[in-house]
Amino acid sequence: MNPVDLLGKIIEISHSNLELASRITSILNIISQDMRSEEAIIYTFDKDKRLSCRYANQRSALFNILNKYRCHIGEGIVGSVAQKRSPLFYTMRDIPPRFGCLFYPELDGKLENYKVFAFLPLADDSYLYGVLVLCAVNRDVIHDADKIFLSILSREVGGILRSYDLILSSKKRISELATLSELGKVLTSNIDPQELLKNIALIIAKSLNAAFVTIKLGYAFLKLDAQRFTYGIIDPSVQDHVAELEETSARLLRAVSMRDCAPDEYEDAFKLSLFSAPIVSKNRVLGTLTICGDKMEQTYALGEDGQYLINTIANYISSGLENTLLNTRLRDAVRELSDAQKRLIEQEKFRSLGEMTANIAHEIKNPLVIIGGFAKRLARQIDLDRTENKYISIILNEVTRLESILNEVLNYVKETPLVAEMCSINDCLDEVLYLLTSDSSWEEINIAKTYDPRLPPISCDSQQLKQVLINILMNSHEAMHGRGTITIQTKQTTYENRPFIAISIADTGGGIDPANIDNVFNPFFTTKERGTGLGLAISNKIIMNHKGHIDVENIAGKGVTFIIYLPAKNHITKEEFL
Amino acid sequence: MKNPRILVVDDEENIRLLFKEELEEEGFEIGLASNGFEALDKLKTERFDLVVLDIKMPGMDGIQTLNEIKNIKKDQPVILCSAYGEFKQDFSSWVSDGYVVKSADTRELKQTIKNVLGL
Known part of the structure; x- marks a missing residue:
């Protein structure tokens, strides 16, 4: 076949729909036949950038020897062709033993059968895809024309390898994008967090062809029952590795694989398909995402460079969770607000009902008192016979009954339960x-x-x-005419052998006139021009309701200190609290 | 000994009548006022040993009246007497010397009056 026809044939094969391996093998067969070369072998790069013997013509005898060892770039003849990206040609006389690479003991005694050797880089201007090796038994020399032809040929094969690479990586990109877009859809939908996390695990597993996907939440946030969401079954043989990776990724704040945990130990493809990435939001690790490949499935989408993809997915999840968190909080806040509003309306209704009832009760009570009062006078003053006496006592009994009904109604209406809760006094003070x-x-x-x-x-x-604190602080403020120092202290103390806490509020307002000191808690007592004289009276009553008390330490001319004592272990029931 | 004088303040005429008759029977001398202003006027010109004061009254209510009374006569004994007991919780009523819930049964009122007057 002339070179043009040969090249045409090769181009035809390279553009055919056959699998990559069949195309390359066909081409190598043609080369071997046409160039009268018994061996036509191609080295390509594997995942860790080492040259390995991948394709050969059908009749190749050396392929099974050469594919036992992978060589680094620069190692041996093949390695140095790859490194320099220029072809090397040898004859039987000058070919280095074992192809310059001491790991091919089985080549000894075999190379003497061949007369010429050609090593050509499969490269275009920017990329190197492998090395083509030809060994011929029946040729003495490779002519320049053949060399040129071979270099065109290797470019063409390089092109095939390159487009295959591009197709693979774009397929991978497309599947990644599809995954992310699916995730995006789920994350922006407003479903509840539990469902969301389950769906996320499912989508990732399906689109990456993973054996299982597990999301572990480190924080007890979102008020979820479960803290782990898994799609698929965690293989028992990697259970410990999953835990190890989760811990490592959360600690290192980046995506990790088993290589990060023990770099050289693992050659097991299944274990190497494990990846874990932290789900980080605002410098806080919310949890971890762990993905594992399927033992059977060849199309698992997380390759050696899986860290990048899993990180992207984890970021997506974190922003989704953040959204859900905000949504949940917003929903809670709205619900609380509307609850509060409802309560307020209820209270308002109840209050006006109470006022109305109180007014009616008052209006009824007075006539009742009058009826009953005079009926009693009648009973006492006039000499009545038994029947009339009975009538009067019926009137009085009914009046008493009505009075007690009215009292009960009023008691019910005026009931306003107060809210006792555990609270921090320091926080109360700070808020006030x-x-x-x-x-x-x-x-x-x-x-x-x-x-x-x-x-x-x-x-x-x-x-x-807080009302008490405000009353006392406002008094201090007024006593000091807006200028001075208020010293606030909280501490634990005991009163009558029981634990109390003491809040002391001291001002520099000149103190209270000793003549008035005994009156400060009396209602209507005031030294202010516009005071009602009720502030401290109310405060005192409130503290007394809390089973506490207020002390006053007065230094006339300097200032006054109010000390509020509250029981530290207070079991106020609602009834006591009213 | 002169009979103790009691001022009954209430906007209901028949309540005033009932209290007057009931208390006169107990030997008290009774003055009447139908609202807070009238009561204050009376207190400025006459001496009463005790004021029985209704709370819910039009114009100036009993709590305000109590406040005014204590301002002009700090030691004037006052008993609050209201149709219902919720003012007992009202700290403003604490300055009064007694608190009675109005009832057809006047025994509690009479007893409180006697306690305040030290009888």
Whole structure:
């Protein structure tokens, strides 16, 4: 066949629909036949960039010897052709033993059969795809024309390998994109987090052809029952590895495979198909995503460079979870708000009902008192016979009954249960201080705080307690005319051998006139121009309801210290609390 | 000894009548006022040993009246007397010397009056 026909034939094969291996083998057969070369062998790169003997013509005798060893770039003749990207030609006389590579002991005694050898790089201008090796028994020389022809040929084969590579990687990209787009759809849909995580695991497993996908949540957030969501079955043989990878990826904050855990130990393809990546949001590890390939499935999409893809997926999940978290919080907040609104409306209804009832009760009560009162007078003053006496006592009994009904109604109506909850006094103080000091009139007041950081939370009505704190702080503010120092201290103490906590609030407002000190808690007592005289009375009542008490330490001319004592172990029931 | 004088303040005429008759029987001398202003006027000109004060009244209610009374006569004994007991919880009522829930049965009122007057 002339070179043009030969090249045409090869191009025809290379563009055919055959599998890559068949195409290459056919081409190698043609080359072997036409170039009168008994051996036509192609080395390509494998995953770890080592040259391995992958294709050969049908009759090749050396293929089974050469494919026993993979060589590095630069190693032996094949390696150095790959490194320099230029062809090398040898004859029987100058061919280095074992192809310059000492790992081919079986070549000894075989190379003498061949007269010429050609080694050609399969490369275009930018990429190298492998090396073509030809060994001929019946040729003495390779002519320049053949050399040129061979270099054109190797370019063509390089081209085939290259387009196959491109197709593979674009297929992979497409499947990655499809995975991510599927994930995107799920993540933006507003389903509940539990379903979301299950669906994510399923989509990843299906689209990557994985044996199993497991998502482990490290945080007890989203208020989920389960903390692990798995699609597929975690193979018992890798269970420990899964745990190890999850731990490692969360610790290193990056995607890892078994190579990261023990770089040289694992050659097991199944174990090497395990990848784990942290799901990170705002520098916080929410959990981990772990994917494992199928033992049988050849199309598992996480290759050696799987870290990149799994990381991308993990990022997707984290933003999805973040969204769901926000959604959940938003939904909770909206629900709480609407609950609060409902309660408010109910309360308002109840309050106006209560007011109405109270008014009616009052209106009824007075006539009742009058009827009953005068009926009693009648009974006492007039001498009545038995029947009339009986009538009067019936009237009185019925009046008493009505009165007790009215009392019960009123008792029910006025009931306003207070909310006792465990709360931190330090936090209450801070909230009140924040509220007050945001006003400009507090600018010249220096607040000195010495809180006990280990103050135990206590059971109290925080709203009422805050009212007490505000009353006392406002008094201090007024006493100091907006300028001075308020020293606030919290500590644990005991009162009558029971644990109490003490909140002391000291001002530098000149103190209270000793003549008035005994009256400060009396209602209507005030030294202020516009005071009602009820602030401290209310405060005292509130603290007393909490089974606590307020002490006043007064240094006339300097300042006054109010000390609120509250029982540290308070078991206030609702009834006691009213 | 002179009979103790009691001022009954209530906007209901028949309540005033009932209390007057019931308390006169107990030997008290009774003055009447139909609202807070009238009561304050009376207290400025006359001396009463005790004021029995209704809470729910038009114009100035009993709590305000109580406040005013304590302002002009700090030691004037006052008993609050209301149709219902919820003002007992009202700290403003604490300055009163007694609190009685109105009832057809006047025994509690009479007993409280005697306690306050030290009889």
